[in-house]
Amino acid sequence: MERYYQPEIECAPREEMIRLQSERLVKQVRHVWENVPYYRKKMEKKGVTPDDIKGIDDLHKLPFLSKDDLREAYPYGLLGVPKKDAVRIQSTSGTTGKRVVAFYTHHDIDLWEDCCARAIVAAGGTNEDVCQVSYGYGLFTGGPGLNGGSHKVGCLTVPTSSGNTDRQIMFINDLGATIICCTPSYAAYLGERMKEMGLGPDDIPLKAGIFGAEAWSEEMRQDIQNTLGIKAYDIYGLTELSGPGVAFECSDQNGMHINEDHFIAEIIDPDTGEALPEGSEGELVFTALDKEAFPLLRYRTRDVCSLSRTPCPCGRTHVRMAKPKGRTDDMLIIRGVNVFPSQIETVLLNNGYAANYQIVVDRVNNTDTLDVQVEMTPELFTDNLGEIEARQKELVEGLRAMLGIRAKVTLVAPKTIARSEGKAVRVIDKRKI
Numbered sequence: 001m002e003r004y005y006q007p008e009i010e011c012a013p014r015e016e017m018i019r020l021q022s023e024r025l026v027k028q029v030r031h032v033w034e035n036v037p038y039y040r041k042k043m044e045k046k047g048v049t050p051d052d053i054k055g056i057d058d059l060h061k062l063p064f065l066s067k068d069d070l071r072e073a074y075p076y077g078l079l080g081v082p083k084k085d086a087v088r089i090q091s092t093s094g095t096t097g098k099r100v101v102a103f104y105t106h107h108d109i110d111l112w113e114d115c116c117a118r119a120i121v122a123a124g125g126t127n128e129d130v131c132q133v134s135y136g137y138g139l140f141t142g143g144p145g146l147n148g149g150s151h152k153v154g155c156l157t158v159p160t161s162s163g164n165t166d167r168q169i170m171f172i173n174d175l176g177a178t179i180i181c182c183t184p185s186y187a188a189y190l191g192e193r194m195k196e197m198g199l200g201p202d203d204i205p206l207k208a209g210i211f212g213a214e215a216w217s218e219e220m221r222q223d224i225q226n227t228l229g230i231k232a233y234d235i236y237g238l239t240e241l242s243g244p245g246v247a248f249e250c251s252d253q254n255g256m257h258i259n260e261d262h263f264i265a266e267i268i269d270p271d272t273g274e275a276l277p278e279g280s281e282g283e284l285v286f287t288a289l290d291k292e293a294f295p296l297l298r299y300r301t302r303d304v305c306s307l308s309r310t311p312c313p314c315g316r317t318h319v320r321m322a323k324p325k326g327r328t329d330d331m332l333i334i335r336g337v338n339v340f341p342s343q344i345e346t347v348l349l350n351n352g353y354a355a356n357y358q359i360v361v362d363r364v365n366n367t368d369t370l371d372v373q374v375e376m377t378p379e380l381f382t383d384n385l386g387e388i389e390a391r392q393k394e395l396v397e398g399l400r401a402m403l404g405i406r407a408k409v410t411l412v413a414p415k416t417i418a419r420s421e422g423k424a425v426r427v428i429d430k431r432k433i
């Protein structure tokens with residue numbers, strides 16, 4: 001049996017998990033109180049001390065931490081150990097403001113890599129596999145996290161990092177890579193490039209992909225699975241909590257199991273901060289239970305999703321999170337209507353397009369405009385203007401049905417929208433520029 005499939009934890013009865021989480025929470029709150037003055041002040045302000053936290057039922061008493069707190073405390077304000085005990089930093093890309101820097105002790109890296117190893121095993125990985133890690137290495141957590149997980153599982157690890165697509169394909173074929181880890185948008189691009197090289201799904205040794213770091217639709221999963229001839233697994237995580245591996249999909253591909261022995265998940269109403277009942281959609285909040293160097297309690301991720309405890313055929317009992325729709329700060333408000341880029345992606349892929357699109361939002365004469373530029377696929381390519389117009393109209397209708405508002409759709413020639421090697425940037429909001 002694989003060492004990183006741990007049924008005694010991953011399939012533990014709920015009562016046992018609550019007991020473990022409660023025990024760890026009590027200990028962790030004390031660790032934070034004693035070592036992170038920034039959070040201790042927040043607790044004092046709320047009138048809470050470690051004595052008030054006796055188990056997970058008391059979690060709601062603790063104050064939230066937000067991205068703004070992380071920026072305010074930058075760089076060392078939330079470090080939970082003496083600097084000499086921290087051995088690594090990782091950092092977010094900083095697309096939504098100042099960079100966030102997270103710290104790790106040896107123990108934290110070990111725990112993080114365990115989580116990634118579980119994800120690889122859940123995707124069918126064993127020490128027989130060749131695992132190509134095409135997430136970026138460096139400050140971004142994707143490369144280092146999956147690299148560590150792949151080592152733990154014993155896969156032959158190919159640390160290509162991102163970019164240089166033709167070389168990626170050469171390594172996949174020459175070394176017989178069976179698992180690939182990268183962003184879903186890069187997986188789609190790899191598929192596109194392989195097709196151009198005349199490689200069909202049966203010519204490629206890959207059998208599974210572990211894709212995350214950005215929102216992607218179910219339709220995009222189908223597309224990637226068909227072009228690469230693999231099973232595509234979702235993986236979720238964020239730098240602040242370690243990186244990839246906070247949650248991962250099993251072979252059922254129906255939501256990501258959260259590693260509940262290390263993280264407690266809550267769903268809250270983003271406006272009021274109230275906890276929402278199970279199954280409701282809201283903002284995901286995490287409490288890290290056993291991290292030393294960056295021990296965040298009740299961290300607001302801004303990711304929007306729901307949780308489910310319906311039994312999973314795989315036997316794992318850890319709660320599952322639905323695919324995040326996007327972040328509360330990705331959500332566009334267009335003429336008063338909430339729009340997630342992932343909803344637009346669903347319409348495009350359902351109409352036979354690939355995930356090569358750009359969303360441009362602007363404000364003209366005090367009215368928000370939504371312009372969606374969509375690349376024609378080589379199969380759908382035409383220069384017949386009447387046909388182009390008809391197809392554009394079809395997409396405008398599809399988007400109206402999905403979003404309830406009118407968008408302008410422009411079909412553009414194949415290969416005119418830039419491809420991404422990491423997280424795709426789909427939205428240009430000129431209202432903010």
Ligand code: DLL
Pocket residue numbers: 092093135141142211212213214215216234235236237238239240243244245301303323324326327
């Ligand atoms: O993206 C960690 C990661 C690396 C996850 C590789 C999975 C694979 P950050 O750069 O800190 O960390 O960005 C975290 O990315 O809050 C989500 O908004 C988004 N995100 C991550 N995974 C998914 C996913 C990494 N599977 C932010 N689906 C998170 C949707 C995701 N969004």
